[in-house]
Amino acid sequence: MxxxxxxxxxxxxxxxxxxxxxxxxxxxxxxxxxxxxxxxxxxxxxxxxxxxxxxxxxxxxxxxxxxxxxxxxxxxxxxxxxxxxxxxxxxxxxxxxxxxxxxxxxxxxxxxxxxxGPVPPPRPPAEEVRGRSGGRHTRRRDRQAIGHHYDVGNDFYALVLGPSMVYSCAYWTPGGTLEEAQRDKLDLVARKLDLKEGDRLLDVGCGWGSMALHAAREYGARVVGVTLSREQAAHARKRVAEEGLTDRIEIRVQDYRDVTDGPYDAISSIGMAEHVGAVKYREYADVLYGLLRPGGRLLNHQISRRPEPDEAAYAIDPFIDAYVFPDGELAPMGRTLTALEDAGFEVRDVEALREHYALTLRRWVANLEADWDRAVRLVSPGRARVWRLYMAASAVSFERNRIGVNQFLAVKTPAPGTSGMPLRPRAWTGGTD
Structure with missing residues (x-):
């Protein structure tokens, strides 16, 4: 040898x-x-x-x-x-x-x-998902999938994500820091939703509470955040209490399909739809449409993939499915737009942020590598290696235009001939069109 x-x-x-x-x-x-x-x-x-x-x-x-x-x-x-x-x-x-x-x-x-050598391979590493129960995207299986990815320890996520605890694409300006870019992304969402004092906001897949906190603190919104992760919810509630915003923010461990206390003035869904599943996109859009008041806005922030020549032959990425986001699926952006329109939404704006996510992922990888020994202690050597590979590979995928990320701004149009939108709605970007 x-x-x-x-x-x-x-x-x-x-x-x-x-x-x-x-x-x-x-x-x-x-x-x-x-x-x-x-x-x-x-x-x-x-x-x-x-x-x-x-x-x-x-x-x-x-x-x-x-x-x-x-x-x-x-x-x-x-x-x-x-x-x-x-x-x-x-x-x-x-x-x-x-x-x-x-x-x-x-x-x-x-x-x-x-x-x-003749010996068969060892068993798959312990970090690989095995023994899933129930049909894909049932409530029970979705809870299992979310738990696998998100309930690995809030301290580990804080190490990777930094103080913002925002686990989605940031919105960069040249020379900006990760914290500034994440703050700017949250504010971009709030401005697209036209949040105002007293508005009811539903934050679907609220994570560690960052969007809820920003909306309540900076815009005076009343926020309900829902997540399937108990660790996320516990951390979010702690942050809400520390900022004295318990009268404005409620964090629930709840499936978005079980939310029944609409109508809401606005809904934010940031990095959550990837967990929904292709067969559930229409149900997802229908549920959110039903929870909005007439004239209410939805901001759907979602990773997309390039269309396949034969969509029927599309296969979920085996690494991501087995180690990162069990049952997670990416759809071409056109399918998301169609699902929203079929549910009754009027899609008023789509903004592509592909390059922004590549920058975000590289910064997360740098955070992980800078405190590698602690990361290994917090999770396991295998889990830390999963994260380093998945984030670096994802950055390359965004850079090579294999995947993208888009913000869809949609409106529950109140009446024929109206939209509830200003004639020049792109004021949130500083433009005039």
């Missing part, structure tokens, strides 16, 4: 039909691949076993989470270099290890098996 790296590099190039985009270092200390490129480090042959038994993204991720696979050098550059292998291969082209099923490449597959 003294030259495992060279043997593996040759096999990989044969399977890929081209040069390796990264350098390899294997468990025996050998190296191969382009000089100066980020180094993909295989610390143990178990990593290779995982990739053979589960070709593609999930095998790589399991090795990463287990600490058997690592990157030396610029993680973003490494992800950018391998993104074409994992995300952007031609639809008719198999993945690099799946290609070993081709009879012409069986010799290469046998060599890979010799390098990996």
């Amino acid at each position: 003294a030259d495992a790296a060279s043997r593996l590099a040759n096999l990989a190039e044969e399977l890929l039909g081209g040069p390796l985009p990264v350098r390899l270092r294997t468990w025996d200390g050998g190296e191969a691949g382009p000089a100066g490129a980020p180094v993909l480090v295989l610390r143990d042959r178990r990593a290779l076993r995982r990739m053979i038994w589960k070709p593609g993204e999930l095998g790589l991720v399991r090795a990463w989470v287990a600490g058997e696979l690592d990157v030396e050098g610029d993680l973003y550059e490494a992800l950018d270099r391998v993104s074409g292998l994992l995300w952007e291969r031609d639809g008719d082209s198999p993945g690099p290890l799946a290609a070993a099923r081709d009879p012409r490449l069986r010799a290469a597959a046998r060599e890979l098996l010799r390098l990996a």
Whole structure:
């Protein structure tokens, strides 16, 4: 095994039909691949076993989470270099290890098996979601999915997100800080909703209470925030009490489908619709429409994906589904807009913030890396590795325009020929159109 790296590099190039985009270092200390490129480090042959038994993204991720696979050098550059292998291969082209099923490449597959050793791969890391119960997007299963992602400890989230405790795309100006950008995003939402003293705001998926606090403190709104995460709710209630706003803000552990105390003057949904599920988008839009008064506004802030040539064949990202957001789904922005219109909303504005999310994610990764040892103590080595990979890979996805994020401003139009909107509604951005 003294030259495992060279043997593996040759096999990989044969399977890929081209040069390796990264350098390899294997468990025996050998190296191969382009000089100066980020180094993909295989610390143990178990990593290779995982990739053979589960070709593609999930095998790589399991090795990463287990600490058997690592990157030396610029993680973003490494992800950018391998993104074409994992995300952007031609639809008719198999993945690099799946290609070993081709009879012409069986010799290469046998060599890979010799390098990996005969022992089956270890069990998936403990951080992987297993044993889900109930149908997708039932209330029970949604609670389980939200608990997996959000109930990992408020201290960990504070380390990653910073004092704002805002877990969604910030709104950047050149040279601004993360805290300033998150404050500006919350204020952008409030201004789009035209919040005023005494308005009733429903914040769907309220997280740790940041939007509720901003709306009550800066605009005098009366806010109901709902979340399925008990840890989020406890933290949000503590913040509300500390700011003396318990008379203006109520935080509930409640499914948005169970909210019945409308009508509200405005609804904010920031980074929540990704959890709803494609089959539930229309129900989601219907519920929010029913909770608004005539003339009320909805601000739906949601990550989107690029449309697929064959939408029926769209598959949920296996890494995100197994380790990050169980049952989470992204839809093309056109599908979200259609669902809102079908529910009766008049969509008045759509603003794309793709570049803003890439900047936000890079700042979160920097926070995590700067306090890595504490992050590991707060959760686990595997969980911290999941977060570092998912946030860095997401930043690259936004930068490469694989995914985007959009704010939809929609109105429950009060009567034919009216909208309740000013003739020049983009005043929130400083424009005049």
